[in-house]
Amino acid sequence: MKKQLLGLIFSAVLSPLAMADVHIGVSIAQVDDVFLAQMRDYMVAHAKQLQGVTLQFEDAQGDVVRQLNQVQNFTSQGVDAIIVNPVDTAATAKITDDAQKAHIPLVYVNRRPDGDQLPPGVGYVGSDEVKAGEMQMRYLADKMGGKGNLAIMLGLLSNNATHNRTLGVKTVLKDYPNIHVVEEQTADWQRSKAMDLMNNWIVSGKKIDAVAANADEMAIGAAMAIRQAGMEPGKDILVGGSDGGPAGLEAIKKDQLAVTVYQDNKGQANGSIDLALQMVRKEPYKAELTIPYQLITKANYQDFVNP
Template identity: 85%
Template sequence: MKKTLYALLLSAVIAPWAMADVRIGVSIAQVDDVFLAQMREYMAAHAKQLQGVNLQFEDAQGDVVRQLNQVQNFTSQGVDAIIVNPVDTAATQKITYDALSAKIPLVYVNRRPDQPELPQGIGYVGSDEVKAGEMQMQYLAEKMGGKGNLAIMLGLLSNNATHNRTLGVKTVLKNYPDIKVVEEQTAEWQRSKAMDLMNNWILSGKKIDAVAANADEMAIGAAMAIAQSGMTPGKDILIGGSDGGPAGLEAVKKDQLLVTVYQDNKAQAVGSIDLALKMIKKEPYTAEVTIPYQLITKDNYQAFLNP
């Protein structure tokens, strides 16, 4: 299960790194995002366990230009490595160029740049977003009995996670011709916007049997709107999320969400730092590290509590 997987992924980092005064600049796309805020906390906690490793965090606040400026500041300061959680996965070319020009190792985390192959000296730690959508939708499709009306709640359209999770959903739907997509709109990863969007869908009078949300925060927002309308989430409308963080687990426990898919942001956080350190030390490393998703339902959610 989760803890066993995590132990295997991180078995190489039992002993502290024997390095002095390593500085790593970290730019997070948007710290007010619940998932990313937790990932930042895991990074900070891991760095404290490593001798001489210092992280400099910056919040890009969802602004591509701000993030580029942060990376340029890191290079001008001569940090030893840079970790970036991109605001826009289609706008990372200049970030990559700046890091390569400064000969500073760069690790992208959680959101992979859109380019098919990353240049030498660039790393990535994350998960296969397509698999997340496939796992989520397969479970929903089975519980829908292979038929009904589906609404897809999208994350930020600038993120490849949105594209790939939705691609996974639609890949599964090819096997279920009697499930029809009747709505597909963005709530930008946010719970409040998801509530408004779900409420609009309900008020439109269009019948919806299930909602596939690209993230738990939006799934929870949809569940709250459904409950406020007098219907019962999980009974009148099935809801699937993705990420499997504390809020998502609580929602599964309360039957607000039928299913979510665990994305291990702790392993991503720790893995990005460990990869950056290997690159700094010029040790052998795997440039792209993929951390598997895991399905979470009412039957097994307790195994994912208290990571």
């Protein structure tokens, strides 16, 4: 017992930061986004398992200025670390600058800031969005028999996830000259907007054989509009999504979606906190952590239920 007590005292003297409470400020781009709301919940659950870790959440509500103000409030409060899911990946320079000037570790999660390299003291945890688009489109192209008309449903144009997932889709299309993109518009990640957009495409009379949506919520909205028009998703029009959350899995089960691509928001949530703690405690860390995507179809969706 005495040896154990001495060991605890010794470790506390060697690494006081490891034993100290850590206060982390977290700014989420938009908490009413289903995927991001789930990621927030995973963060809460993970922090509860870590002794002395407190999270302070703020909702940027899709507003770049609001998010910048939140980060500035974090720095003025003297938080130990900051985690940001950016509203606009092209507008993060000021956030990064504020954190660096305050000498506070900063971790971006899920959406990587634009640019090639992250500066010192800044990390990123997320997934390769280009791969998501590639995996989704290869599956759809195979099911289309390598020919037909494709509609691409875009997420928010301010997000590099939208750009990169679409880039992945179009990279694959170079191998399929007989698949033609006939529509390409944004539904802002939202199910309701996707329903309206898909309905407009159907009413226009343009033949569409498949829809590649940048996210499950939009894919589900498209599938709902297809059914309302008296057609069957998967038979009359193939629909592909991305994210692989509970709603996407349920849509796969019901044959609303032919395919989705699993983005591990639990891994991203936990990884962002773990990286922030490593930075705070001055432990060795890898500045960028990429969590791979996984293809989900009717054949394997049950493997992803309650991962």
